[in-house]
Amino acid sequence: MTISPITDLINFLDKSATAYNAVLTAAEALQFHGFTQLDEKEAWDLKPNMKYYVIRSQSALAAWQMGSGELTGVRLVGAHTDSPGLHLKTEAQYSKSGYIQLGVEIYGGPLLASWTDRDLSLAGRVILKQAGKLKVVPFKSDKVLLRIPQLAIHLNREVNELGLKLNKQTHMPPILALESTDGSKLDTRLLEGLIADTLQVERGSIASWQLECYDTQTANLSGLNDEFIVSGRIDNLAMCHASIQALTSKAFSAPQTAMIALFDNEEIGSSTENGAASGFIRDIITRVVSSDGLNHQIQRALANSACVSADGAHAIHPNYADFHDPQHAVKMNRGPVIKHNANHRYATSAFTSAIFEQLAKEVDVPVQHYVHKTDLPCGSTIGPITATGLGIPVVDVGNAMLSMHSIRETTGVKDHEMMIKVLHRFFSKDDLLSVENDDS
Ligand code: ZN
Numbered sequence: 001m002t003i004s005p006i007t008d009l010i011n012f013l014d015k016s017a018t019a020y021n022a023v024l025t026a027a028e029a030l031q032f033h034g035f036t037q038l039d040e041k042e043a044w045d046l047k048p049n050m051k052y053y054v055i056r057s058q059s060a061l062a063a064w065q066m067g068s069g070e071l072t073g074v075r076l077v078g079a080h081t082d083s084p085g086l087h088l089k090t091e092a093q094y095s096k097s098g099y100i101q102l103g104v105e106i107y108g109g110p111l112l113a114s115w116t117d118r119d120l121s122l123a124g125r126v127i128l129k130q131a132g133k134l135k136v137v138p139f140k141s142d143k144v145l146l147r148i149p150q151l152a153i154h155l156n157r158e159v160n161e162l163g164l165k166l167n168k169q170t171h172m173p174p175i176l177a178l179e180s181t182d183g184s185k186l187d188t189r190l191l192e193g194l195i196a197d198t199l200q201v202e203r204g205s206i207a208s209w210q211l212e213c214y215d216t217q218t219a220n221l222s223g224l225n226d227e228f229i230v231s232g233r234i235d236n237l238a239m240c241h242a243s244i245q246a247l248t249s250k251a252f253s254a255p256q257t258a259m260i261a262l263f264d265n266e267e268i269g270s271s272t273e274n275g276a277a278s279g280f281i282r283d284i285i286t287r288v289v290s291s292d293g294l295n296h297q298i299q300r301a302l303a304n305s306a307c308v309s310a311d312g313a314h315a316i317h318p319n320y321a322d323f324h325d326p327q328h329a330v331k332m333n334r335g336p337v338i339k340h341n342a343n344h345r346y347a348t349s350a351f352t353s354a355i356f357e358q359l360a361k362e363v364d365v366p367v368q369h370y371v372h373k374t375d376l377p378c379g380s381t382i383g384p385i386t387a388t389g390l391g392i393p394v395v396d397v398g399n400a401m402l403s404m405h406s407i408r409e410t411t412g413v414k415d416h417e418m419m420i421k422v423l424h425r426f427f428s429k430d431d432l433l434s435v436e437n438d439d440s
Contacts, residue, residue: 005245005420006229006413010219012241013231017123017214019059019081019264020138022237026244026262027055030063033248040283046291049253054284057264058125058136060274062284063247064259065427066291073304074257074285075427076392077246078276078382079239079311080266083232084108084405086115086172086213088122093176093190100177100190102146104213108267112166114406115213120146120174124211126195134207141198144216146174174213215407227333227413234401234409236266239310242416246423256304257288258427266311266382276382282390307394308356308426309347309383310419312411313337313370315400328371330400332412335366336419339381339396345372347383352395355432359425365418368400 003011012029016022027037035051038044046052046066053063059081064074089103106112123140148171153159166172179186187193189203191211196203219231229238243260252258261284265275274280282298289301316329330337338353339346353369360367372378383396399415426432 005249005417006221008245009229009238009241009416010221010231013219013233013237016081016233016237017121017140018125018212019083020125020210021123021140022081022233022240023055023059023061023262024138026061026063026240027053029244029248035063035248044287044291046288056274056280058138059264060280061262062259062281063244064257064284064288065247065252065254066288067255067257068253070255072256073301073306074259074288075254075432076259076261076281076305076307076386076390077243077423077426078261078263078281078307078309078386079243080236080264080276080382081240081262082108082264082267083235083237084110084267085407086110086174088191088209088211088213093188095179095186098179099175100179100186101173102176102191103173106168106172107212109405111403111406112168112172113164114403114408115172116148116150116164116166118147118407119144119216120148120213121216122146122194122211123214124209126199126206126211127208128199128201128205129207130205137199139195139199139209139211141194142216145194146176146213148172148174217408221413222410228410229413229416230408230410232407232409234411235312235404236310238401238411238416239312239398239419242419243310243423245420246427249420250424252424252428254428255430259284259288261386263382270382270385276385277389279389281386285390302390302392305390305392306352306355306432307383307386307390307392308423309381309386309394309396310423311381311383311396311398312401312404312409313339313398314372314404315402315412317402323373323376325371325373328369330368330370332400332402332410333414334400335368336360336397336415336422337368337370337400339370339398341372341378343378344384344387345378345380346396347381347387347394348396349393352393355393356395356397356422356426359429359432360418360422362429363421363425365422
């Protein structure tokens with residue numbers, strides 16, 4: 001039975017509480033569609049038209065369908081697996097005022113107020129010691145474990161006028177439990193016990209862990225006509241999902257290699273071993289290009305390559321319409337958004353914008369154009385980093401969304417389906433770059 005891309009997205013969001021869980025969910029979908037996992041440490045024997053994927057450091061993934069003949073270049077769609085949030089400190093557990101709490105660091109730029117008064121739990125990865133070796137396993141507790149309670153209005157009378165001001169060190173640690181009152185000695189390694197019970201392993205086998213808080217509320221459709229999807233991590237798991245769907249849902253054959261790159265650590269600048277600033281995708285492309293025995297130059301392959309960097313875009317907010325440039329007020333369910341910035345915070349050029357718009361037109365999808373309000377600093381994506389690292393033309397696109405970096409974001413149902421169509425066209429069209437590209 002095939003399920004709709006929107007139901008599939010909702011499942012994807014729910015299973016992917018952190019980047020580690022997201023990569024595993026992606027790998028499951030790829031395996032289902034006949035992709036073979038490769039190990040970067042092994043030799044590869046790549047064949048035309050065959051489908052492969054690689055996971056680097058458990059939280060980044062590249063997947064591709066080999067070109068059908070002479071390997072001429074790569075169509076790359078890039079997205080990111082990480083989302084802003086609260087990561088547990090190494091020695092997280094402490095007691096205060098009769099409560100047991102967990103110290104957290106702030107990862108990236110979350111809207112902190114949205115994390116208060118939510119039913120939180122823990123997910124990430126755990127390192128186990130097994131038979132003298134270290135083994136990395138995913139972790140996700142389904143139990144509601146944590147809460148960051150707001151101060152009652154009776155103790156914070158001006159909060160609605162002055163706004164909720166949150167100190168990252170003192171106001172964000174969630175409460176895990178109450179201290180017992182029966183005089184029993186406090187277990188200072190409660191987290192280890194929790195991890196061991198959840199994974200059903202011995203406490204002594206746990207070497208280390210990397211855990212994040214996540215919201216246990218599941219993704220949902222919302223709105224009178226079910227026009228919205230509401231969930232955590234829509235930025236940027238929605239675009240990870242769209243790229244996987246474009247690569248897998250409808251078979252295609254193309255002379256060029258179609259590839260997706262789901263990087264970690266975009267929210268903190270991408271400079272990690274599996275972030276967009278690493279050599280991850282250049283390494284993969286180098287191996288793909290040299291795999292047919294013709295010893296193609298990587299430089300020639302890159303000259304025939306292009307990238308779509310897919311990430312969230314800011315929909316106009318009706319209650320804050322003044323925060324948007326009136327000429328570029330993009331709306332949900334009106335089509336994918338091409339993002340422009342003169343200072344190249346987005347990598348789009350006039351050339352790549354025209355290519356994406358043409359692709360959309362060919363599959364009857366409208367597009368919108370976004371430029372940030374000039375007197376506000378503009379965010380960025382993996383687009384400029386990928387353009388710099390690979391030296392290939394990049395277009396920055398995304399779907400319009402509200403509440404970016406909130407624990408609960410909102411995006412449009414129709415836009416998701418439209419984005420998948422355009423990305424599929426990008427992968428399968430064979431004469432994408434055959435224009436008189438003096439301006440490329
Ligand atoms: Zn993003």
